[in-house]
Amino acid sequence: MKEIHNFTITARRQHGAQYFSLVLQHAGSMQPIAPGQFVEVLVEGSREVMLRRPISVHDVDEKAGTMTLLIQIVGNGTRQLSTLQPGDRLNVVYPLGHGFTVDASGNHPLLVGGGAGIAPLLHLSKVLASKGIKPTVLLGGRTVGLIPVCDEFRPYADVLVATDDGSAGHHGVVTTHPAFSQSYSMIYTCGPTPMMKAVARSAAQRSLPCEVSLENMMACGVGACLCCVTDTDQGHRCVCKDGPVFDITTMHKWYEN
Numbered sequence: 001m002k003e004i005h006n007f008t009i010t011a012r013r014q015h016g017a018q019y020f021s022l023v024l025q026h027a028g029s030m031q032p033i034a035p036g037q038f039v040e041v042l043v044e045g046s047r048e049v050m051l052r053r054p055i056s057v058h059d060v061d062e063k064a065g066t067m068t069l070l071i072q073i074v075g076n077g078t079r080q081l082s083t084l085q086p087g088d089r090l091n092v093v094y095p096l097g098h099g100f101t102v103d104a105s106g107n108h109p110l111l112v113g114g115g116a117g118i119a120p121l122l123h124l125s126k127v128l129a130s131k132g133i134k135p136t137v138l139l140g141g142r143t144v145g146l147i148p149v150c151d152e153f154r155p156y157a158d159v160l161v162a163t164d165d166g167s168a169g170h171h172g173v174v175t176t177h178p179a180f181s182q183s184y185s186m187i188y189t190c191g192p193t194p195m196m197k198a199v200a201r202s203a204a205q206r207s208l209p210c211e212v213s214l215e216n217m218m219a220c221g222v223g224a225c226l227c228c229v230t231d232t233d234q235g236h237r238c239v240c241k242d243g244p245v246f247d248i249t250t251m252h253k254w255y256e257n
């Protein structure tokens, strides 16, 4: 069930110049949050930012009643959010959208993340690990400083890195990493659209099941304003309500363009 709640920030960490994470504590009992679901956060104290901002849930600790968000500073809203400190409150609508199909992972899934798209993959890795499945996680970025929180994945996954400038791991984009061309029981991906389309095209060519998590611009976050619509093989779909995670078998139109 969706809820609007004032969370209290209990921790803030900076990850390089562009990324920070916030741990949010619920005052009562938190709603269950599936990997790949997102929240809409209110940016208080900003004259320019009217609309809530969609952010994936990076981590969940059900016992502690906390969730963690990993945020990249790209504009006014995320810059304002970066000023929040422990003790401050954050008004959040959650949980939103449909997450990854965890039950379809099989025993050898690959998770491919780029940029802020890395965020939802930690929660997914931990849920898979809790089912006895150790995924391979392939994280990409222009340079090593733009691949945050790699170490957080290591207890739950085999972690591989690809950088465009060769500053860490494989020199090149994620789809040229030798491990990418191996066979997997499932591929889950979130990140920049060109990266996800390349991952989806490759998965389709190899007949591998694959889910993509789209990050279209959003406003309402609940399917009312239609500003996040994407073209699928089944017609137009709201990324916020029908996604953000889509099975690529319904997305030929999207990844072939």
Ligand SMILES: Cc1cc2nc3c(=O)[nH]c(=O)nc-3n(C[C@H](O)[C@H](O)[C@H](O)COP(=O)(O)OP(=O)(O)OC[C@H]3O[C@@H](n4cnc5c(N)ncnc54)[C@H](O)[C@@H]3O)c2cc1C
Binding pocket: 038, 049, 053, 054, 055, 056, 057, 070, 071, 072, 073, 074, 075, 076, 077, 078, 079, 116, 117, 119, 120, 214, 215, 216, 217, 218, 244
């Ligand atoms: C379902 C979903 C989950 C997301 N999860 C995360 C997350 O976990 N961590 C994170 O850092 N970001 C995430 N994003 C992206 C995040 O919502 C945007 O970066 C944020 O709304 C930008 O707000 P702003 O006011 O700082 O920037 P704005 O001033 O609104 O925009 C600044 C620049 O960022 C671009 N931009 C804005 N929104 C997006 C977007 N959705 N995708 C790509 N470019 C955008 C704009 O075109 C502009 O160039 C997610 C987006 C969606 C739809």
Ligand code: FES
Binding pocket: 217, 218, 219, 220, 221, 222, 223, 224, 225, 226, 227, 228, 229, 238, 239, 240, 241
């Ligand atoms: S953001 Fe309003 S319909 Fe998706």
